[in-house]
Amino acid sequence: MSRAYRITVKESLRKDLSASDEVCSCLEILEILPPEQMAELLRDELEKRGFEAEAEMLVRRDNGLTVTVDPRTGDISVKAETSDSVDLKAERDDWGYDDIGPGEGVIRQRAQEQLKQDLERRAGQQQARLQTEATEKLEGHLDDIRRELGKAVNRVTAEALKRKAASLGQIKEMTEDPESGSLTIKVEV
Amino acid sequence: MVSRLWGRRSCGKGIFAVLDGQKSPLPVSRFEANLLRIVRFFFRQVPAEEALPLLRSSQTRPKCLSAAAVHLVGDALAKGCVLYLVRAGGWRRDRFLRDGEPKDGRLWERSPIDELALGFSPHSLEFLIWLTVTKGEMTPVWQVPAEELTIGDRLLLFIAYEAIREERDIATALRRSSSFSEHPLILLLNPNDFCGSSLPDSVSFAEWTIGQGSLIVEALQRLLEVRWLESERSKGQVGDWDQLRQQGEMEWTLLDRFAQAASGSCRWDLFRFLLGVLGKLLVSPNMSPTFWTGGLQGGGPPRLADRLETQRSALSVLRQADRLRQWERRARTSGFLDEDYAASKFWLSEWERMVGTQSTTRAVQIVQMVEPLHNSATPDGMTL
Numbered sequence: 001m002s003r004a005y006r007i008t009v010k011e012s013l014r015k016d017l018s019a020s021d022e023v024c025s026c027l028e029i030l031e032i033l034p035p036e037q038m039a040e041l042l043r044d045e046l047e048k049r050g051f052e053a054e055a056e057m058l059v060r061r062d063n064g065l066t067v068t069v070d071p072r073t074g075d076i077s078v079k080a081e082t083s084d085s086v087d088l089k090a091e092r093d094d095w096g097y098d099d100i101g102p103g104e105g106v107i108r109q110r111a112q113e114q115l116k117q118d119l120e121r122r123a124g125q126q127q128a129r130l131q132t133e134a135t136e137k138l139e140g141h142l143d144d145i146r147r148e149l150g151k152a153v154n155r156v157t158a159e160a161l162k163r164k165a166a167s168l169g170q171i172k173e174m175t176e177d178p179e180s181g182s183l184t185i186k187v188e189v
Numbered sequence: 190m191v192s193r194l195w196g197r198r199s200c201g202k203g204i205f206a207v208l209d210g211q212k213s214p215l216p217v218s219r220f221e222a223n224l225l226r227i228v229r230f231f232f233r234q235v236p237a238e239e240a241l242p243l244l245r246s247s248q249t250r251p252k253c254l255s256a257a258a259v260h261l262v263g264d265a266l267a268k269g270c271v272l273y274l275v276r277a278g279g280w281r282r283d284r285f286l287r288d289g290e291p292k293d294g295r296l297w298e299r300s301p302i303d304e305l306a307l308g309f310s311p312h313s314l315e316f317l318i319w320l321t322v323t324k325g326e327m328t329p330v331w332q333v334p335a336e337e338l339t340i341g342d343r344l345l346l347f348i349a350y351e352a353i354r355e356e357r358d359i360a361t362a363l364r365r366s367s368s369f370s371e372h373p374l375i376l377l378l379n380p381n382d383f384c385g386s387s388l389p390d391s392v393s394f395a396e397w398t399i400g401q402g403s404l405i406v407e408a409l410q411r412l413l414e415v416r417w418l419e420s421e422r423s424k425g426q427v428g429d430w431d432q433l434r435q436q437g438e439m440e441w442t443l444l445d446r447f448a449q450a451a452s453g454s455c456r457w458d459l460f461r462f463l464l465g466v467l468g469k470l471l472v473s474p475n476m477s478p479t480f481w482t483g484g485l486q487g488g489g490p491p492r493l494a495d496r497l498e499t500q501r502s503a504l505s506v507l508r509q510a511d512r513l514r515q516w517e518r519r520a521r522t523s524g525f526l527d528e529d530y531a532a533s534k535f536w537l538s539e540w541e542r543m544v545g546t547q548s549t550t551r552a553v554q555i556v557q558m559v560e561p562l563h564n565s566a567t568p569d570g571m572t573l
Contacts, residue, residue: 021493022494023494025563076562078562128491131491132491138493145562153564
């Protein structure tokens with residue numbers, strides 16, 4: 001007479017997950033002054049806006065979002081990162097028979113493999129969720145960053161124009177409209 | 190235009206082939222007749238229905254070819270290459286640079302005859318023999334180190350690929366050979382056939398912007414324009430994100446290398462076909478990136494970086510507008526006493542004729558539309 005026995009298998013998976021998304025571009029800065037001076041103006045303007053110097057780059061970190069600008073070239077990168085740890089556990093019962101069919105070792109091994117696959121699949125789903133979070137965080141902030149950098153570039157250009165005008169002659173009149181961003185400089189050469 | 194061929198001699202008999210102007214037919218074997226039929230198919234002198242079955246069947250290689258066969262192959266190459274280049278665009282009265290000066294006329298009027306003579310090495314004959322011997326899947330693959338091939342050899346390989354590129358099985362088999370997959374001219378005319386693989390650094394357009402190579406590219410300007418225009422207009426039907434990205438990456442690499450070679454050889458005129466493409470493509474001021482990416486299915490890759498990469502790749506041809514504008518600016522600064530003054534004036538006249546300012550401005554605007562960090566409030570509005 002055959003007897004059935006139950007095999008209980010447990011597996012666990014602990015993993016650190018991370019996801020990121022990034023957009024790289026280049027600021028359009030007119031070379032009104034020599035490149036080194038334009039870079040200096042850009043550096044000053046960005047430091048006023050919370051960027052910190054790290055080697056030759058300017059970096060601002062805020063809640064998982066990192067904006068990096070190279071003032072020499074105008075290259076900019078906006079990166080969003082998310083991370084999480086998962087500690088997954090799973091348990092499974094299988095049955096074996098002592099007369100015919102696979103032995104306990106085989107049943108246990110199969111059950112462990114299936115549990116591991118299941119845990120990896122669940123970790124993969126977590127990874128995909130993290131990736132979606134990172135991408136949504138990036139997309140959600142791009143507009144604001146674009147507007148802010150646009151203002152910074154306009155300020156840099158205006159300052160460069162003033163310096164250039166001063167080098168050409170005597171400035172007779174200068175009017176600036178902060179709302180529209182227009183700047184008119186009259187110079188007597 | 191004259192072509193010379195070096196080949197082997199031996200005996201052969203059976204079938205007779207006629208050389209134009211020859212009073213009596215030359216005897217050739219069945220194998221040699223098939224080889225000649227394939228060669229003439231490349232030059233559109235034999236219909237595909239006759240030649241394709243020969244390409245898909247295997248034949249026993251003879252010990253050697255007869256002198257008559259070698260002579261007839263040489264004659265076919267000499268006349269066929271000339272006819273091909275003339276038909277492709279060599280017949281057109283056009284202007285191209287010669288020693289930094291614009292020269293008018295048809296291809297053979299712009300250059301002396303002795304500069305137009307193409308030379309073929311034994312590799313050309315070996316290639317034709319291999320094609321005739323090998324069955325459709327074409328194993329083993331025929332390939333030769335690039336440095337051993339003459340310009341004439343490369344032209345033959347190019348013309349052969351052009352003739353069979355619509356036959357998927359044969360074209361796929363040929364692409365397994367580096368003599369085809371790393372052939373700059375084949376790549377430039379058919380970038381979509383080679384997507385998905387990275388371009389080796391050894392692929393260079395240097396020899397196609399000087400000497401005889403540049404003359405061939407001159408003749409192919411119209412074909413280049415038509416092919417690239419067709420490719421751009423069909424991008425809107427590509428549904429797969431990866432496919433569009435790979436296509437754009439290959440196009441960017443090819444155009445970048447060709448432009449660098451043309452600039453290095455002071456032959457901007459060889460890149461003129463791209464001005465024609467932009468002029469005919471960007472006819473409306475209201476075009477947007479969806480013209481190129483509107484066919485993409487689904488939301489695309491999960492990462493914004495990957496989606497952006499595909500969108501940028503789709504506009505790889507438009508992104509060449511920056512380079513063209515740089516050339517135009519450089520040309521405008523060339524002075525009367527500068528060495529490149531005549532060439533610069535020529536480029537500017539072509540730029541005006543092909544509405545370069547309008548088309549490159551539109552191209553730049555469309556490229557900027559896909560950039561999420563581009564700020565439309567640029568300093569352009571500043572007045573001094």
